[in-house]
Amino acid sequence: MGKSSKDKRDLYYRRAKEEGWRARSAFKLLQLNEQFDLFSGVTRVVDLCAAPGSWSQVLSKEIFTKDHSPDARIVAVDLQPMSPIDHVTTLQADITHPKTLERIMEIFGGKKADFVCSDGAPDVTGLHDLDEYIQAQLILSALQLATCVLKEGGSFVAKIFRGRDIDLLYSQLGYLFDKVICAKPRASRSSSLESFIVCIGYRPRAGWKPELRPDLSTEEFFQDMGIGRARLHSDLAVDDEERKVAPFIACGDLNSIDSDATYSRGEVGRSLDPVQMPTAPPYKRALERKRGEQPSE
Template sequence: MGKSSKDKRDIYYRRAKEQGWRARSAFKLLQLNEEFQLFKDIKRVVDLCAAPGSWSQVLSRELFENQNHSDAKIVAVDLQPMTPIEGVTTIQADITHPKTLQTILDIFGGEPADFVCSDGAPDVTGLHDLDEYIQAQLILSALQLTTCILKPGGSFVAKIFRGRDIDLLYSQLSYLFERVICAKPRSSRGTSLEAFIVCMGYKPRPGWNPKLELNKSTEEFFEDSNIGKSYNLEHFELPDPEERKIAKFIACGDLQDGDSDATYTLDNDSKIGALDPVQMPTAPPYKKALEMKRRGDLVRR
């Protein structure tokens, strides 16, 4: 969360800092929960691609403070290091690695998860087709782990980039869940292709035993699941044409709330000036530049 002029006047950016959230994305999960009651009766949760940890913060506050589940267990996984969050077990690991799955199961005492979520996204290139493809692969990677650890009837939420072929992903998910909905929280900028796929009522495929293996592509992982092929739509074969479904699109969040695409005028009161970050980055890509600046090595010549 930077301090650019636009950020200062972004209502969700400022609210996140004022309320102690590490990122404005916390409001996206909160608004999704308002619409779908995702946190009801959950005690074991996995937050994938979790850094910097705003969704884990939301889950921690909800389960331990609001619902008073003292026995709840939350696991946050990311390749990047994360500053600890109360009640959350953080794992710096690859979500596609079998050891990561086993570590989570050990933390849960061998019990399955009630809820799995992922707010992960690649560094966008600006090439929309490429960005959508990479994001779809990230979702499928998260889905691999989800099918290995989520209990029947559980829920899965992940960030998506809506594009030309997104209905293929909707259809594949509809084989694995009772309800599949595309949701756009009000805190998500309308000018962005970002949305969230909300999948409820996990239903394992009959006769399919999902198992994470090293050097196994997502195509190979889902090969025997009969949820449809993950390449070109022209070759999309369905076991039963009646099974295919199209996800509903729902906007969630109070319409009277702030507009995520708008910037709001700040008066001259110094109290509402720039706010410090809730949590400083643990391993920013510009860390070396900051160290050089402190030493005086970055001198303009």
């Protein structure tokens, strides 16, 4: 969370720091839960692309209540290091690698997850078609792991960039879930293409056993799902294609904070300290060299 002029006047930014969240994105998951009751009955969760950890903070607070289940487990996975979070097991690992799946299942004691979420996004280039394609591939990579670790009836939530080809992704997710909904939390800026795909009621395809392998592309991973594609027969009869259209829902109180607006700071003159210092800042080596120190590995 930076300290630009706009950040200082963004009330979600200031509220996140005041309430101890590592990023303003925590409010997005809270608003999604308000709309869809995602945490009801949930005991085992996988948070993918989790750094810096604001979603894991929300999951820890919401799931580990006074009457939480003794089987409750939260696993946060990211390539970047993360500072510890109460009740959360952090893994610095690749979400596409089979060993990551094995480690998650070990932590869960061989039991499947109730909920898998991903707030990950690539470093955007400004080339919208490229950014949307890379984000779609990231979602499919997260979905690969989700299909291997998610129990039947479980839920999956991931960040998406809405573009002209997003209907194809909705359709692909519709093959595996009873409900697929595109949601826009109030905390997500309206000026951004960002939304969240909420998938409820996981149902594996009959006869299909997902297997996470590093040598398989996302297309190869899903190719044996047995999807009913449209086909024209010699007698001109047509087999209908399975396809779903995701409804769009706005989440959060419309009378609450406007994420696109900047507000006066009033008489508040003090600067709020960071909730969590950077764990691996890109400028670390430069600072060490400037001070004449030996760069750390």
